[in-house]
Amino acid sequence: MKNLSYILFALCFCVVSCSKQESETFDHFFFRSDDADLFVEVNGNISSNTFILLLHGGPGGGGEGYNEGYYVDELEKDYAMVYLDQRGNGASTGDYDKESLTIAQNSRDVYQLTRFLKAKYGDDISLFLAGHSWGGLTTCHALVNTEIQSELKGWIEIDGAHDYILSDIEAIKLFQEFATVEIAAGNNLSFWNPVLETVNAMDTLNITDEDQGYLNSTAFEAEKVLPIADPELADSGPPYNLDSPSLGLAISSANSIGNVILNDDSYTYALTDRLGEITLPSLFLWGKYDLVVPPALGVSAFNLVNTTEKELVIFEASGHSPMSNEPELFVEEVKDFVERYK
């Protein structure tokens, strides 16, 4: 029996673990929306009453991947940053059907969350909606398909993919442009020659699944050979965190399958034609060397939104993630916008 006591004590000791507690600068919870339980983390200056709801990219990302580095440290000093794991991503879970893995449902979730944030933190909070990459599609869809605009002070789109089809067409053009310049300059010929050959063979009226995969993966590879800043400020944090709410084989498997479904659904929305329905103050932040979602999408969005309170910033030394490539300038632009319209 003595041995058993030792064993039980040792096992109980192993089982005890800690997790972060709610505080004035930290809050996390699940938000239930149409059978999904969405993981939400609120970090930063909650008492500022200014909230930025940031939607991650992907599909396949999570709020956790955005909740680190210089830019969040700086923004969290002045504002509360809200990191949402969209349905089928990150630690968001629930008991929902496969049929609800759609952009339309995700944008409804976001709208419900904005209503909830106002109910929880006060109807007088200033709430901004920001989306990076694929998250830009969800934000844009929510803006033109739900009543969310009435809840918000502004929209921040960061290299946002609000039109997948246009994005692919513009990516082909940009690859051709960059490849031609780099080949003429004799730079990285072993990379650019085959790229130019491949994109020249693509038909912009019939971009195949294979083409899409090539464009996306090559865009990230190209960032290694383009003049993109990679400052030490852009610390990506530890590679793996055992406290991660999304750590697990079943979670990553489910998200991988879900992401294929969401990615296919993303191609069914070309929201360029509906940008005129957006009347909110809007800030478009784009990396000049973004071949994943080319700056042409930011330019057209800037021209098409139906407001005079808008700004487009092209980051000269950034690729798909200006918040990591030029974090100081990124923070400056976001703060300037938020202070103006909060």
Added chain:
Amino acid sequence: MKYSKILKSLSFLLFISFSTNAQEQELTSSSDKRMLPLRVSYYGENGVHPGLRVGTSYLLHEKTKVKIYKRQAKQSKKGSKTKYIQYKLDANLGYYNHPNNHTGVLLGLGVTRHKNKNKKKVSFAWSFEVNYLRRFYNIETFEILEDGSINTINLAGNGGLMFALAPSIERRFGEKGTLLFLKPAFQAVKYNHSNFLNAAVELGVSLNLSK
């Protein structure tokens, strides 16, 4: 509806187990059948999410196979090989903690086939388990109602049946038949919109308290 399905599944497994037991009654010794060892183990969901599992097992059937080599020379050199095979019904209750996410509670039944050669101290086993896994979120869960008010959902979470196939290695110690075992498990678990592969590992002891 879900609960009735689970009850039906567990009842079916119990029925099969005890039916088998009834048929094989004469083949097993009554003293072994009375032994209900206490199994206590560290349960690591995905290896790293710590938990605890307790359970017991009931001997359903055992058989002994003796292998005699046909060649006389080999037989006299190596002697006979004896395999001891036992089938046990296991019942388990466990939990684990996934930090910042949920606490999982498992209730399960399983059948294990233990194999030992020549009464060596180390033996191997395979288990098939059916568990009901209920996840309770570690953090608060809210929803917003139509009238704009917030509803806090108590004991929020999700769950479903979890099937597991688990090989294990066991090491016997002492006279009482205490076992130390290591048991990785490959699971099919309901998560979000479908069933997905998951993994866990158990490291524990089996104690014969009745002796």
